[in-house]
Amino acid sequence: MKKVVVLGGGVGGTIVANIVSRRLKKDANVTLVDKSGKHIYQPGFVYVAFGDEQIHNIIRDEGSLLNKDCKLIIKEATKIDPKDRKVVLDDGQSLDYDYLVIATGSRIVPEEVKGLKEGAHHFYDAEAAEKLRQALIAFAGGKVVVGVGGVPYKCPPAPAEAACQLDYYFKKRGIRDKVQIEFLSPLPRVFPLEAVNPFVTKIFEEKEVAYHTFFNVDYVDPEAKKVYSLEGESVDYDLLILVPPHRGAKVIEESGLGDRGGWIPTDKYTLQAKGFDDVYVVGDATDIPISKAGATAHYEAKIAANNIITQITGAGSLKHYDGKVRCFCDAGFKKGISLSFDYTHPPKPPSNLSLSAYLGKVILNKMYWLTIPSGRF
Amino acid sequence: MVEVKINRTVDARGSFCPGPLMELIRAVKEAQVGEVIEVLSSDQGSKRDIPLWVSKAGHILLNVNDNGGYTSFIVRKAK
Numbered sequence: 001m002k003k004v005v006v007l008g009g010g011v012g013g014t015i016v017a018n019i020v021s022r023r024l025k026k027d028a029n030v031t032l033v034d035k036s037g038k039h040i041y042q043p044g045f046v047y048v049a050f051g052d053e054q055i056h057n058i059i060r061d062e063g064s065l066l067n068k069d070c071k072l073i074i075k076e077a078t079k080i081d082p083k084d085r086k087v088v089l090d091d092g093q094s095l096d097y098d099y100l101v102i103a104t105g106s107r108i109v110p111e112e113v114k115g116l117k118e119g120a121h122h123f124y125d126a127e128a129a130e131k132l133r134q135a136l137i138a139f140a141g142g143k144v145v146v147g148v149g150g151v152p153y154k155c156p157p158a159p160a161e162a163a164c165q166l167d168y169y170f171k172k173r174g175i176r177d178k179v180q181i182e183f184l185s186p187l188p189r190v191f192p193l194e195a196v197n198p199f200v201t202k203i204f205e206e207k208e209v210a211y212h213t214f215f216n217v218d219y220v221d222p223e224a225k226k227v228y229s230l231e232g233e234s235v236d237y238d239l240l241i242l243v244p245p246h247r248g249a250k251v252i253e254e255s256g257l258g259d260r261g262g263w264i265p266t267d268k269y270t271l272q273a274k275g276f277d278d279v280y281v282v283g284d285a286t287d288i289p290i291s292k293a294g295a296t297a298h299y300e301a302k303i304a305a306n307n308i309i310t311q312i313t314g315a316g317s318l319k320h321y322d323g324k325v326r327c328f329c330d331a332g333f334k335k336g337i338s339l340s341f342d343y344t345h346p347p348k349p350p351s352n353l354s355l356s357a358y359l360g361k362v363i364l365n366k367m368y369w370l371t372i373p374s375g376r377f
Numbered sequence: 378m379v380e381v382k383i384n385r386t387v388d389a390r391g392s393f394c395p396g397p398l399m400e401l402i403r404a405v406k407e408a409q410v411g412e413v414i415e416v417l418s419s420d421q422g423s424k425r426d427i428p429l430w431v432s433k434a435g436h437i438l439l440n441v442n443d444n445g446g447y448t449s450f451i452v453r454k455a456k
Contacts, residue, residue: 151395151399151402151403152399186395186399186402187395187398187426188426188429188430192395194422214429214430214433214434216402216406218406230402230405230406230434231430231433231434231435232434232435232456268391289391289396
Protein backbone atom coordinates (compact mmCIF):
# COMPACT_ATOMS: atom_id res chain seq x y z
CA MET A 1 0.00 0.00 0.00
CA LYS A 2 1.34 3.41 -0.95
CA LYS A 3 0.83 6.25 1.47
CA VAL A 4 -0.66 9.40 -0.04
CA VAL A 5 -0.82 12.44 2.22
CA VAL A 6 -2.84 15.49 1.17
CA LEU A 7 -2.30 18.80 2.96
CA GLY A 8 -5.31 21.11 2.84
CA GLY A 9 -9.05 20.49 2.75
CA GLY A 10 -10.03 23.10 0.20
CA VAL A 11 -11.37 22.31 -3.23
CA GLY A 12 -8.04 21.07 -4.68
CA GLY A 13 -7.01 18.82 -1.79
CA THR A 14 -10.48 17.34 -1.38
CA ILE A 15 -10.79 16.42 -5.06
CA VAL A 16 -7.36 14.74 -5.16
CA ALA A 17 -8.05 12.81 -1.94
CA ASN A 18 -11.44 11.61 -3.21
CA ILE A 19 -10.26 10.55 -6.66
CA VAL A 20 -7.13 8.73 -5.46
CA SER A 21 -8.84 6.96 -2.56
CA ARG A 22 -11.78 5.94 -4.77
CA ARG A 23 -9.67 4.61 -7.62
CA LEU A 24 -6.89 2.99 -5.61
CA LYS A 25 -8.80 1.38 -2.77
CA LYS A 26 -6.39 -1.56 -2.64
CA ASP A 27 -3.22 0.24 -3.60
CA ALA A 28 -3.17 3.43 -1.54
CA ASN A 29 -3.95 4.77 1.91
CA VAL A 30 -5.03 8.38 1.58
CA THR A 31 -4.82 10.77 4.54
CA LEU A 32 -5.97 14.38 4.34
CA VAL A 33 -4.68 16.86 6.89
CA ASP A 34 -6.59 20.09 7.48
CA LYS A 35 -6.16 22.51 10.34
CA SER A 36 -9.83 23.44 10.74
CA GLY A 37 -11.68 20.42 9.37
CA LYS A 38 -14.07 22.91 7.73
CA HIS A 39 -14.51 23.26 3.98
CA ILE A 40 -15.50 26.72 2.81
CA TYR A 41 -17.11 27.66 -0.51
CA GLN A 42 -15.16 30.89 -0.78
CA PRO A 43 -17.04 32.48 -3.72
CA GLY A 44 -19.92 32.74 -1.24
CA PHE A 45 -18.15 35.37 0.87
CA VAL A 46 -19.10 38.21 -1.47
CA TYR A 47 -22.76 37.17 -1.23
CA VAL A 48 -22.50 37.13 2.57
CA ALA A 49 -21.15 40.69 2.46
CA PHE A 50 -24.08 41.86 0.33
CA GLY A 51 -26.64 40.09 2.53
CA ASP A 52 -27.64 37.46 -0.02
CA GLU A 53 -26.12 34.44 1.71
CA GLN A 54 -25.47 33.23 5.23
CA ILE A 55 -22.15 31.96 6.48
CA HIS A 56 -23.51 28.60 7.64
CA ASN A 57 -24.59 27.79 4.08
CA ILE A 58 -21.08 28.10 2.69
CA ILE A 59 -19.23 26.01 5.28
CA ARG A 60 -19.40 22.23 5.71
CA ASP A 61 -17.45 19.69 7.70
CA GLU A 62 -14.62 18.39 5.55
CA GLY A 63 -15.36 14.87 6.83
CA SER A 64 -18.78 14.97 5.17
CA LEU A 65 -17.17 15.60 1.75
CA LEU A 66 -14.49 12.91 1.85
CA ASN A 67 -15.20 9.37 0.82
CA LYS A 68 -15.05 6.74 3.54
CA ASP A 69 -11.70 5.31 2.48
CA CYS A 70 -9.96 8.60 3.10
CA LYS A 71 -8.69 9.37 6.61
CA LEU A 72 -9.08 12.94 7.90
CA ILE A 73 -6.67 14.39 10.48
CA ILE A 74 -7.72 17.76 11.89
CA LYS A 75 -4.29 19.19 12.76
CA GLU A 76 -2.01 21.81 11.36
CA ALA A 77 1.02 20.71 9.36
CA THR A 78 4.03 22.63 10.66
CA LYS A 79 6.89 21.18 8.63
CA ILE A 80 7.28 19.44 5.30
CA ASP A 81 10.46 17.51 4.68
CA PRO A 82 10.43 16.34 1.06
CA LYS A 83 13.91 14.79 1.29
CA ASP A 84 12.87 12.43 4.10
CA ARG A 85 9.31 12.21 2.74
CA LYS A 86 7.57 13.22 5.92
CA VAL A 87 5.22 15.85 7.30
CA VAL A 88 5.24 17.00 10.94
CA LEU A 89 1.98 18.07 12.58
CA ASP A 90 1.41 20.60 15.38
CA ASP A 91 1.09 17.83 17.99
CA GLY A 92 4.54 16.50 17.06
CA GLN A 93 3.12 13.55 15.12
CA SER A 94 5.04 12.69 11.99
CA LEU A 95 3.43 11.32 8.82
CA ASP A 96 5.53 9.44 6.26
CA TYR A 97 4.39 9.47 2.68
CA ASP A 98 5.14 7.99 -0.71
CA TYR A 99 3.28 10.79 -2.48
CA LEU A 100 2.46 14.20 -1.08
CA VAL A 101 -0.15 16.66 -2.34
CA ILE A 102 0.31 20.24 -1.18
CA ALA A 103 -3.01 22.07 -1.40
CA THR A 104 -2.43 24.50 1.43
CA GLY A 105 -3.87 27.48 -0.43
CA SER A 106 -3.05 31.06 0.35
CA ARG A 107 -3.49 33.23 3.41
CA ILE A 108 -4.36 36.88 3.61
CA VAL A 109 -1.81 39.23 5.14
CA PRO A 110 -3.55 42.61 5.64
CA GLU A 111 -0.78 43.57 8.06
CA GLU A 112 1.62 43.96 5.12
CA VAL A 113 -0.06 47.23 4.12
CA LYS A 114 0.06 49.96 6.77
CA GLY A 115 -3.41 51.00 7.89
CA LEU A 116 -5.24 48.40 5.81
CA LYS A 117 -6.41 46.36 8.79
CA GLU A 118 -7.75 49.40 10.62
CA GLY A 119 -9.03 51.37 7.65
CA ALA A 120 -10.37 48.90 5.11
CA HIS A 121 -13.00 46.22 4.83
CA HIS A 122 -12.71 43.09 2.73
CA PHE A 123 -14.65 39.91 1.99
CA TYR A 124 -11.90 37.29 2.01
CA ASP A 125 -12.88 35.50 5.20
CA ALA A 126 -16.09 34.86 7.10
CA GLU A 127 -15.52 37.42 9.82
CA ALA A 128 -14.60 40.21 7.39
CA ALA A 129 -17.53 39.45 5.09
CA GLU A 130 -19.93 39.71 8.04
CA LYS A 131 -18.32 42.96 9.20
CA LEU A 132 -18.62 44.41 5.70
CA ARG A 133 -22.29 43.36 5.56
CA GLN A 134 -22.97 45.39 8.69
CA ALA A 135 -20.99 48.38 7.41
CA LEU A 136 -22.97 48.35 4.16
CA ILE A 137 -26.28 48.22 6.04
CA ALA A 138 -25.20 51.26 8.06
CA PHE A 139 -23.97 53.16 5.00
CA ALA A 140 -26.40 55.94 4.07
CA GLY A 141 -24.37 57.77 1.44
CA GLY A 142 -20.91 58.94 0.44
CA LYS A 143 -17.98 57.48 -1.43
CA VAL A 144 -17.25 53.75 -1.50
CA VAL A 145 -13.80 52.89 -2.80
CA VAL A 146 -13.11 49.29 -3.82
CA GLY A 147 -9.85 47.83 -5.06
CA VAL A 148 -6.81 45.68 -4.60
CA GLY A 149 -4.45 46.11 -1.65
CA GLY A 150 -1.68 43.89 -2.99
CA VAL A 151 -0.90 41.25 -5.57
CA PRO A 152 -1.24 38.37 -6.13
CA TYR A 153 -4.71 37.73 -4.76
CA LYS A 154 -7.36 35.07 -5.08
CA CYS A 155 -10.05 35.32 -7.75
CA PRO A 156 -8.79 38.19 -9.94
CA PRO A 157 -12.27 39.31 -11.10
CA ALA A 158 -13.59 39.59 -7.50
CA PRO A 159 -12.90 43.33 -6.96
CA ALA A 160 -14.62 44.25 -10.26
CA GLU A 161 -17.48 41.93 -9.37
CA ALA A 162 -17.74 43.66 -5.98
CA ALA A 163 -17.88 47.08 -7.68
CA CYS A 164 -20.83 45.88 -9.79
CA GLN A 165 -22.49 44.35 -6.73
CA LEU A 166 -22.14 47.70 -4.90
CA ASP A 167 -24.03 49.40 -7.73
CA TYR A 168 -26.73 46.70 -7.59
CA TYR A 169 -26.95 46.81 -3.78
CA PHE A 170 -27.38 50.58 -3.51
CA LYS A 171 -29.85 50.68 -6.41
CA LYS A 172 -31.94 48.04 -4.63
CA ARG A 173 -31.86 50.20 -1.51
CA GLY A 174 -32.91 53.25 -3.55
CA ILE A 175 -29.89 55.33 -2.51
CA ARG A 176 -27.59 54.88 -5.52
CA ASP A 177 -27.82 58.62 -6.22
CA LYS A 178 -26.26 59.27 -2.80
CA VAL A 179 -23.33 56.88 -3.36
CA GLN A 180 -20.21 57.36 -5.46
CA ILE A 181 -18.34 54.16 -6.36
CA GLU A 182 -14.66 54.33 -7.26
CA PHE A 183 -12.42 51.46 -8.28
CA LEU A 184 -8.66 51.20 -7.73
CA SER A 185 -6.70 49.01 -10.12
CA PRO A 186 -2.98 48.23 -9.74
CA LEU A 187 -2.76 47.73 -13.53
CA PRO A 188 -2.92 50.11 -16.47
CA ARG A 189 -6.49 48.86 -17.00
CA VAL A 190 -9.44 47.98 -14.78
CA PHE A 191 -9.56 44.22 -15.47
CA PRO A 192 -6.55 41.86 -15.22
CA LEU A 193 -7.38 39.92 -18.40
CA GLU A 194 -6.51 42.26 -21.24
CA ALA A 195 -8.93 40.73 -23.75
CA VAL A 196 -11.88 41.29 -21.42
CA ASN A 197 -10.83 44.73 -20.22
CA PRO A 198 -12.69 46.85 -22.84
CA PHE A 199 -15.91 45.04 -21.98
CA VAL A 200 -15.51 45.54 -18.21
CA THR A 201 -14.54 49.19 -18.73
CA LYS A 202 -17.79 49.69 -20.68
CA ILE A 203 -19.78 48.04 -17.85
CA PHE A 204 -18.11 50.35 -15.31
CA GLU A 205 -19.04 53.37 -17.42
CA GLU A 206 -22.64 52.19 -17.70
CA LYS A 207 -22.84 51.59 -13.96
CA GLU A 208 -21.09 54.89 -13.21
CA VAL A 209 -18.18 53.23 -11.43
CA ALA A 210 -15.27 55.68 -11.64
CA TYR A 211 -11.80 54.18 -11.75
CA HIS A 212 -8.13 54.90 -11.09
CA THR A 213 -5.58 52.79 -12.95
CA PHE A 214 -1.96 52.19 -11.88
CA PHE A 215 -3.05 52.65 -8.30
CA ASN A 216 -0.88 50.30 -6.22
CA VAL A 217 -1.79 50.79 -2.61
CA ASP A 218 1.09 52.04 -0.49
CA TYR A 219 -0.78 52.70 2.73
CA VAL A 220 -4.11 53.67 4.23
CA ASP A 221 -4.65 56.55 6.65
CA PRO A 222 -7.78 55.48 8.55
CA GLU A 223 -8.09 58.77 10.43
CA ALA A 224 -7.92 60.98 7.36
CA LYS A 225 -9.91 58.33 5.42
CA LYS A 226 -7.43 58.41 2.56
CA VAL A 227 -5.70 55.66 0.63
CA TYR A 228 -2.30 56.44 -0.91
CA SER A 229 -0.63 54.81 -3.91
CA LEU A 230 2.99 53.98 -4.67
CA GLU A 231 2.53 56.12 -7.76
CA GLY A 232 2.01 59.17 -5.58
CA GLU A 233 -1.75 59.63 -5.72
CA SER A 234 -4.36 59.60 -2.98
CA VAL A 235 -8.09 58.92 -2.91
CA ASP A 236 -10.57 59.91 -0.17
CA TYR A 237 -13.16 57.43 0.98
CA ASP A 238 -16.08 57.05 3.33
CA LEU A 239 -16.05 53.27 3.06
CA LEU A 240 -12.99 51.40 1.80
CA ILE A 241 -13.00 47.80 0.54
CA LEU A 242 -9.54 46.47 -0.33
CA VAL A 243 -8.60 42.90 -1.15
CA PRO A 244 -5.70 42.20 1.24
CA PRO A 245 -2.34 40.97 -0.07
CA HIS A 246 -1.92 37.19 -0.05
CA ARG A 247 1.00 34.87 0.74
CA GLY A 248 1.47 31.13 0.62
CA ALA A 249 0.75 29.04 3.73
CA LYS A 250 3.02 29.40 6.75
CA VAL A 251 4.08 25.76 6.57
CA ILE A 252 5.45 26.36 3.09
CA GLU A 253 7.49 29.36 4.18
CA GLU A 254 8.69 27.65 7.37
CA SER A 255 9.74 24.56 5.43
CA GLY A 256 11.73 26.69 2.99
CA LEU A 257 9.74 25.41 0.02
CA GLY A 258 8.35 28.68 -1.29
CA ASP A 259 9.58 31.66 -3.27
CA ARG A 260 9.53 35.17 -1.80
CA GLY A 261 5.72 35.11 -1.70
CA GLY A 262 5.57 31.64 -0.20
CA TRP A 263 4.42 30.05 -3.49
CA ILE A 264 5.91 26.67 -4.40
CA PRO A 265 7.90 26.41 -7.65
CA THR A 266 5.74 23.97 -9.61
CA ASP A 267 5.92 22.38 -13.05
CA LYS A 268 3.02 24.08 -14.81
CA TYR A 269 2.19 20.94 -16.80
CA THR A 270 2.70 17.93 -14.52
CA LEU A 271 1.97 19.91 -11.31
CA GLN A 272 4.94 18.28 -9.57
CA ALA A 273 6.93 20.47 -7.21
CA LYS A 274 10.16 21.33 -9.03
CA GLY A 275 12.86 18.91 -7.93
CA PHE A 276 10.47 16.36 -6.36
CA ASP A 277 8.54 13.94 -8.56
CA ASP A 278 6.65 12.56 -5.56
CA VAL A 279 5.24 15.95 -4.48
CA TYR A 280 2.27 17.52 -6.28
CA VAL A 281 1.03 21.05 -5.79
CA VAL A 282 -2.48 22.25 -6.64
CA GLY A 283 -4.48 25.45 -6.28
CA ASP A 284 -3.26 28.72 -4.81
CA ALA A 285 -0.12 27.10 -3.35
CA THR A 286 1.66 26.94 -6.74
CA ASP A 287 3.77 29.67 -8.30
CA ILE A 288 2.13 29.08 -11.70
CA PRO A 289 1.35 32.49 -13.19
CA ILE A 290 -2.38 31.97 -13.67
CA SER A 291 -5.46 32.89 -11.64
CA LYS A 292 -5.54 31.77 -8.05
CA ALA A 293 -9.11 30.51 -8.03
CA GLY A 294 -11.29 27.56 -7.10
CA ALA A 295 -11.74 26.63 -10.75
CA THR A 296 -7.96 26.47 -11.21
CA ALA A 297 -7.63 24.18 -8.19
CA HIS A 298 -10.51 22.03 -9.47
CA TYR A 299 -8.96 21.38 -12.88
CA GLU A 300 -5.44 20.99 -11.50
CA ALA A 301 -6.61 18.49 -8.87
CA LYS A 302 -7.92 16.12 -11.52
CA ILE A 303 -4.57 16.16 -13.32
CA ALA A 304 -2.58 15.71 -10.09
CA ALA A 305 -4.82 12.79 -9.03
CA ASN A 306 -4.38 11.13 -12.42
CA ASN A 307 -0.61 11.54 -12.25
CA ILE A 308 -0.32 10.07 -8.75
CA ILE A 309 -2.45 7.09 -9.83
CA THR A 310 -0.24 6.68 -12.91
CA GLN A 311 2.92 6.72 -10.80
CA ILE A 312 1.52 4.22 -8.29
CA THR A 313 0.06 1.77 -10.79
CA GLY A 314 2.68 2.22 -13.48
CA ALA A 315 -0.14 2.27 -16.04
CA GLY A 316 -0.69 5.09 -18.49
CA SER A 317 1.33 8.27 -18.64
CA LEU A 318 1.49 11.57 -16.82
CA LYS A 319 -1.16 14.03 -18.02
CA HIS A 320 -0.44 17.69 -18.57
CA TYR A 321 -2.48 20.54 -17.12
CA ASP A 322 -3.34 22.90 -19.98
CA GLY A 323 -3.94 25.94 -17.76
CA LYS A 324 -7.72 25.66 -18.03
CA VAL A 325 -9.67 28.11 -15.89
CA ARG A 326 -13.38 28.82 -16.09
CA CYS A 327 -15.25 31.28 -13.97
CA PHE A 328 -18.58 33.04 -13.67
CA CYS A 329 -18.88 36.66 -12.57
CA ASP A 330 -22.13 38.07 -11.22
CA ALA A 331 -22.59 41.67 -12.31
CA GLY A 332 -25.90 42.18 -10.47
CA PHE A 333 -29.43 42.51 -11.92
CA LYS A 334 -29.37 38.76 -12.74
CA LYS A 335 -26.71 39.28 -15.40
CA GLY A 336 -23.14 38.07 -15.58
CA ILE A 337 -20.23 36.94 -17.71
CA SER A 338 -18.43 33.64 -17.95
CA LEU A 339 -14.77 33.40 -18.86
CA SER A 340 -12.77 30.40 -20.08
CA PHE A 341 -9.11 30.36 -20.97
CA ASP A 342 -5.95 28.29 -20.77
CA TYR A 343 -2.19 28.66 -21.25
CA THR A 344 -2.50 29.19 -24.98
CA HIS A 345 -6.01 30.59 -25.45
CA PRO A 346 -6.83 33.95 -23.91
CA PRO A 347 -10.47 34.47 -22.91
CA LYS A 348 -12.87 35.53 -25.63
CA PRO A 349 -14.32 38.94 -24.86
CA PRO A 350 -18.01 38.56 -24.05
CA SER A 351 -20.40 40.60 -26.18
CA ASN A 352 -22.98 41.22 -23.48
CA LEU A 353 -23.83 40.61 -19.88
CA SER A 354 -26.05 37.53 -20.00
CA LEU A 355 -28.67 35.75 -17.98
CA SER A 356 -27.06 32.40 -18.84
CA ALA A 357 -23.72 33.37 -17.26
CA TYR A 358 -25.56 34.59 -14.18
CA LEU A 359 -27.48 31.31 -13.99
CA GLY A 360 -24.18 29.44 -14.36
CA LYS A 361 -23.00 31.12 -11.19
CA VAL A 362 -26.30 30.50 -9.37
CA ILE A 363 -26.21 26.81 -10.30
CA LEU A 364 -22.57 26.51 -9.21
CA ASN A 365 -23.37 28.21 -5.89
CA LYS A 366 -26.22 25.73 -5.26
CA MET A 367 -24.72 22.56 -6.74
CA TYR A 368 -21.12 22.96 -5.56
CA TRP A 369 -21.45 20.68 -2.55
CA LEU A 370 -23.04 17.86 -4.54
CA THR A 371 -20.66 17.95 -7.45
CA ILE A 372 -17.21 19.52 -7.24
CA PRO A 373 -15.54 18.10 -4.07
CA SER A 374 -16.33 14.51 -5.13
CA GLY A 375 -14.01 14.84 -8.13
CA ARG A 376 -16.62 13.22 -10.38
CA PHE A 377 -17.33 16.42 -12.37
CA MET B 378 27.82 52.81 -21.52
CA VAL B 379 28.52 53.37 -17.84
CA GLU B 380 28.20 50.16 -15.82
CA VAL B 381 25.20 50.28 -13.49
CA LYS B 382 25.31 48.26 -10.32
CA ILE B 383 22.17 46.18 -10.16
CA ASN B 384 20.97 45.66 -6.59
CA ARG B 385 18.38 43.05 -7.39
CA THR B 386 17.32 41.00 -10.39
CA VAL B 387 13.79 39.66 -10.61
CA ASP B 388 13.44 36.83 -13.10
CA ALA B 389 9.80 36.95 -14.17
CA ARG B 390 10.32 35.00 -17.37
CA GLY B 391 7.46 32.59 -17.99
CA SER B 392 5.06 34.79 -16.07
CA PHE B 393 2.24 36.29 -18.13
CA CYS B 394 1.14 39.89 -18.13
CA PRO B 395 0.60 41.47 -15.63
CA GLY B 396 2.93 39.14 -13.67
CA PRO B 397 6.30 40.81 -14.55
CA LEU B 398 4.90 44.29 -13.90
CA MET B 399 3.57 43.19 -10.54
CA GLU B 400 6.94 41.63 -9.68
CA LEU B 401 8.68 44.90 -10.54
CA ILE B 402 6.22 46.93 -8.47
CA ARG B 403 6.78 44.65 -5.50
CA ALA B 404 10.57 44.89 -5.87
CA VAL B 405 10.45 48.69 -6.12
CA LYS B 406 8.27 48.81 -3.00
CA GLU B 407 10.85 46.77 -1.10
CA ALA B 408 13.91 48.67 -2.43
CA GLN B 409 15.64 51.77 -1.03
CA VAL B 410 15.64 55.02 -2.99
CA GLY B 411 18.57 54.96 -5.46
CA GLU B 412 18.70 51.19 -5.75
CA VAL B 413 18.57 49.59 -9.18
CA ILE B 414 16.29 46.71 -10.05
CA GLU B 415 16.42 44.53 -13.12
CA VAL B 416 13.36 42.62 -14.21
CA LEU B 417 13.47 39.94 -16.88
CA SER B 418 10.26 39.30 -18.79
CA SER B 419 9.31 37.07 -21.71
CA ASP B 420 5.85 38.62 -21.93
CA GLN B 421 5.27 41.01 -24.83
CA GLY B 422 2.85 43.16 -22.82
CA SER B 423 5.70 44.14 -20.49
CA LYS B 424 7.32 46.24 -23.24
CA ARG B 425 4.33 48.55 -23.07
CA ASP B 426 3.23 48.25 -19.42
CA ILE B 427 6.59 48.47 -17.61
CA PRO B 428 7.80 51.76 -19.17
CA LEU B 429 4.29 53.21 -18.65
CA TRP B 430 4.29 52.31 -14.96
CA VAL B 431 7.88 53.48 -14.36
CA SER B 432 7.02 56.86 -15.87
CA LYS B 433 3.73 57.17 -13.96
CA ALA B 434 5.35 56.23 -10.64
CA GLY B 435 8.21 58.71 -11.17
CA HIS B 436 11.10 56.25 -11.29
CA ILE B 437 13.83 56.05 -13.93
CA LEU B 438 14.01 53.47 -16.69
CA LEU B 439 17.77 53.17 -17.21
CA ASN B 440 17.75 50.58 -19.94
CA VAL B 441 15.65 48.14 -21.94
CA ASN B 442 17.48 45.24 -23.58
CA ASP B 443 15.92 42.85 -26.02
CA ASN B 444 17.78 39.58 -25.48
CA GLY B 445 15.87 37.48 -28.00
CA GLY B 446 13.12 35.59 -26.21
CA TYR B 447 13.08 37.90 -23.25
CA THR B 448 13.57 41.55 -22.37
CA SER B 449 15.42 43.05 -19.43
CA PHE B 450 14.25 46.31 -17.88
CA ILE B 451 16.61 48.20 -15.58
CA VAL B 452 14.89 50.61 -13.23
CA ARG B 453 16.25 53.00 -10.59
CA LYS B 454 13.97 53.80 -7.65
CA ALA B 455 13.86 57.57 -7.64
CA LYS B 456 11.67 58.41 -4.67
